[in-house]
Amino acid sequence: MSTKTSMHIDPYERNWMIVSIVLLLGFATAIAVAAFAFGIQVPSPEQRVDPRTVAESGPWAEPGLRELSPGKYEAYILARTWLFQPREITVPVGSKVTFYVTSADVQHGFKLQNTNLNVQVIPGQVSKLTITFDEPGDYNYICTEYCGNGHAAMFGTVHVTP
Amino acid sequence: MSANTYQLSQEDKKFVGLHIFFAVLALSIGTLFGPLQALEHSGLDLYPYLQPLFKSYYQGLTLHGVLNALVWTTFFITGFLTLVVIVGLKRELRYPKLNRVGFWTMVVGLVMAAIPILLNEASVLYTFYPPLKAHWAFYLGLTLVVVGSWIEGYGFFFTFAAWRKENPGVRSPFIALAAVITMGMWQIATLGVAAEILTMLLPWSLGLIEGTDPQLARTYFWFTGHPLVYFWLLPAYISWYGMLPKQAGGKLFSDSLGRFAFWLFFLLSVPLGFHHQYVDPGVPAGWKFLHALLTYSVFFPSMLTAFTVIASLEYAGRQNGGKGLLGWIRALPWNNPSVSAQLFAGILFFFGGISGLANASYNVNLVLHNTAWVPGHFHLTVASAVTLSFWGISYWLVPYITGKKLLNEKTATWANWLWFIGMIIFSNAMHVLGLLGAPRRTPLGLAPYIPEEWSGHLLRVGIGGSIMFIGAVLFVVTVARTAWSKKAEPAEVEVPVAEAIHDPQDTPQWLDAFKPWLIGTIALIIIAYGPQLVDQIANISLNAPGGKVW
Numbered sequence A: 001m002s003t004k005t006s007m008h009i010d011p012y013e014r015n016w017m018i019v020s021i022v023l024l025l026g027f028a029t030a031i032a033v034a035a036f037a038f039g040i041q042v043p044s045p046e047q048r049v050d051p052r053t054v055a056e057s058g059p060w061a062e063p064g065l066r067e068l069s070p071g072k073y074e075a076y077i078l079a080r081t082w083l084f085q086p087r088e089i090t091v092p093v094g095s096k097v098t099f100y101v102t103s104a105d106v107q108h109g110f111k112l113q114n115t116n117l118n119v120q121v122i123p124g125q126v127s128k129l130t131i132t133f134d135e136p137g138d139y140n141y142i143c144t145e146y147c148g149n150g151h152a153a154m155f156g157t158v159h160v161t162p
Numbered sequence B: 001m002s003a004n005t006y007q008l009s010q011e012d013k014k015f016v017g018l019h020i021f022f023a024v025l026a027l028s029i030g031t032l033f034g035p036l037q038a039l040e041h042s043g044l045d046l047y048p049y050l051q052p053l054f055k056s057y058y059q060g061l062t063l064h065g066v067l068n069a070l071v072w073t074t075f076f077i078t079g080f081l082t083l084v085v086i087v088g089l090k091r092e093l094r095y096p097k098l099n100r101v102g103f104w105t106m107v108v109g110l111v112m113a114a115i116p117i118l119l120n121e122a123s124v125l126y127t128f129y130p131p132l133k134a135h136w137a138f139y140l141g142l143t144l145v146v147v148g149s150w151i152e153g154y155g156f157f158f159t160f161a162a163w164r165k166e167n168p169g170v171r172s173p174f175i176a177l178a179a180v181i182t183m184g185m186w187q188i189a190t191l192g193v194a195a196e197i198l199t200m201l202l203p204w205s206l207g208l209i210e211g212t213d214p215q216l217a218r219t220y221f222w223f224t225g226h227p228l229v230y231f232w233l234l235p236a237y238i239s240w241y242g243m244l245p246k247q248a249g250g251k252l253f254s255d256s257l258g259r260f261a262f263w264l265f266f267l268l269s270v271p272l273g274f275h276h277q278y279v280d281p282g283v284p285a286g287w288k289f290l291h292a293l294l295t296y297s298v299f300f301p302s303m304l305t306a307f308t309v310i311a312s313l314e315y316a317g318r319q320n321g322g323k324g325l326l327g328w329i330r331a332l333p334w335n336n337p338s339v340s341a342q343l344f345a346g347i348l349f350f351f352g353g354i355s356g357l358a359n360a361s362y363n364v365n366l367v368l369h370n371t372a373w374v375p376g377h378f379h380l381t382v383a384s385a386v387t388l389s390f391w392g393i394s395y396w397l398v399p400y401i402t403g404k405k406l407l408n409e410k411t412a413t414w415a416n417w418l419w420f421i422g423m424i425i426f427s428n429a430m431h432v433l434g435l436l437g438a439p440r441r442t443p444l445g446l447a448p449y450i451p452e453e454w455s456g457h458l459l460r461v462g463i464g465g466s467i468m469f470i471g472a473v474l475f476v477v478t479v480a481r482t483a484w485s486k487k488a489e490p491a492e493v494e495v496p497v498a499e500a501i502h503d504p505q506d507t508p509q510w511l512d513a514f515k516p517w518l519i520g521t522i523a524l525i526i527i528a529y530g531p532q533l534v535d536q537i538a539n540i541s542l543n544a545p546g547g548k549v550w
């Protein structure tokens, strides 16, 4: 019976392993720099709500856009089968908007097209996303998670005016 | 003459064959919906003609996901691994009845889950995210499928332990060890979905509790959902490492590195499920980042696999007379459909790996999450790397268990090529659509927000999907004719088991021992998941009643 404890490794294979590890460290550095130096971050817990009552009281009872100070807004968005409330919001170019999205029933998605805002909308959880609109135009927010029969038609629009 | 002449008994051949029968049946039905979905994307909506049999795109998509991703895979894997364990260890199952019990439990579960899906009472897709509320029979059925697969796994463990006792000091045969590692990983991995169903979904669907915690449910689900992909892949790797080299005319390049890679997959498959939840609001970004790093570490055994498999194939190609830098590739037996299926599987997997790396990359995922990129990715992995490998295996396995020649190599070769070509078109279009922002799980023909510039890509989805479908039909026809046609000629087929270039007896002992790896795996899971699980469970709110919204 052999008592060897080390593996036989071919020299090519050893180099390949080294290259793999270097590549791996490279990728890890890239996402870390993007996340922590450039602030491209993924969502984190914000607040929990009761999905049974969220449409009746509190900020999602009257979802919509509120101006905090000139050029700064918050938008409360309620996702439900099968529409977003509100369906449209309008802000001037250069505005900084913070979205607070939650669901009153099942899971939905919230993806703002042509930006990197994208979040799972989960009953009981509030998803917070912030963006500054530097280009005028219409940006659709579409539901990207299956939420029942009307899912394919579920979307809304941010109008960014010049 | 190969070193391996151990034969399955007639009963065991039949038993393995039953697994393959259910697997191929599931693939046949599940894949029917593929072209319907793809053509719907291209603007050809055939669903109105399916009424009243199938109610919606989503009911079809549920069947497609469940039957292809869960049933075709699980039944094929348990059947194939049964053969691998017996042939690898050159001994019978220790408790053949136990494995039978496991198998029939899976069948009962399958029927139980299928009925509500067919009645449109469970159109919740294969991820069944609550609070979409399916009929309880759906959840119970899925549970039985998992429990049945556990029991078959126990059957393997007992058999392996018996072999160990009979062969003290001998290195375990690679393919058998790899099969046991796969099933061991599966036992740990499925604890997540077991907790999800037993503590929340089943009592809720039975009306015992009023609601669920959808965030916690997702965390449980992806605890299982990520290693699920390794449960699919590892059996294909068993073939790539332990069988394909022999079929190609060569040997396994490194037995120790094969084992090392399998142990690393065992260690690293589970503790990184948050990479499916990068955009979940209820999971802190720091934990997601940790799982992103752990996900990258799986890149390492994947690269090892690529090296070993390619080196083994090169060895084979040179044995066959291939010369020069790339001449060995042409010297591989491409005309053997079992080999070409697996070579195509490997090529497509290369692209699937790259697109998966993008998914896994933390903030890059913000652009891709829930877009068509994701099904684009996993049709290259589970529906190509895994599925094509299983086709390749079927081309010798069905002849082996039926004792008949494959009927015939031509239809099998066409099946492979059509899948390969169709998949290149289909998956490329899906990836592009995803980058443009097209959502997945959506009948895009009905969506009001589709820009004109997507239409060319949507058309390619339909074209590629239709070509793939013809390939799938040819595969099913080939194995069905082999099994049942009167024209099939008797043949003696051998199970291809590759020898290693170096004697496995030189493989160090720590690559043949469970304990250190098991301890390491549990420790890593506790570190990567423990605090978040404790936190999410401590703060559970079962306040999402949900319902049937389809």
Ligand code: HEM
Residues within 6 Å of the ligand: B031, B033, B034, B035, B037, B038, B041, B061, B062, B064, B065, B068, B069, B072, B125, B126, B127, B375, B379, B382, B383, B387, B439, B440, B441, B442, B443, B461, B464, B465, B466, B468, B469, B470, B472
């Ligand atoms: C002719 C062959 C096939 C075609 C044309 C096809 C097409 C598609 C399309 C277009 C989608 C996306 C639907 C959507 O997101 O709205 C999809 C989803 C999916 N496919 Fe396939 N597919 C085929 C075969 C397979 C196979 C063989 C497997 C697995 C082994 C598979 C697994 C899946 C899974 C898991 C989903 C995701 C379902 C979900 O999102 O819930 N497909 N398929």
Ligand SMILES: [Cu+2]
Residues within 6 Å of the ligand: A108, A109, A143, A144, A145, A146, A147, A148, A151, A152, A154
């Ligand atoms: Cu939706």
Ligand SMILES: [Cu+2]
Residues within 6 Å of the ligand: B225, B226, B227, B229, B273, B275, B276
């Ligand atoms: Cu994963």
